Amino acid sequence: MSSRALPPLAPPEASSDERGAAIEARMIARRGSAPGIEDYRRSYAACGLTWPGDDEIRRRHPVS
Structure with a gap:
């Protein structure tokens, strides 16, 4: 692309x-396609951020 x-x-x-x-x-x-939950989990961990939970990630971000 x-x-x-x-x-x-x-x-x-x-x-x-x-x-x-x-x-x-x-x-x-x-x-x-959108990133999956595990992609976001790795990103949060790499940034040292607390994981807000799967439901909150789905609310905040597009998830495949």
């Missing part, structure tokens, strides 16, 4: 939620 087909990144003045949503949209466009 060419970079022209990817959704745009959020502008510099965007909130952290808007930036996160733009990054997720690009990830989904690249992979063809």
Whole structure:
């Protein structure tokens, strides 16, 4: 997939939620599907964040 087909990144003045949503949209466009729960679990662990639970992840993020 060419970079022209990817959704745009959020502008510099965007909130952290808007930036996160733009990054997720690009990830989904690249992979063809949303990340799974285990992908988010690894990301949270890598960042040292407390896991909020599967239901909360599904509420906050697109999940395949």
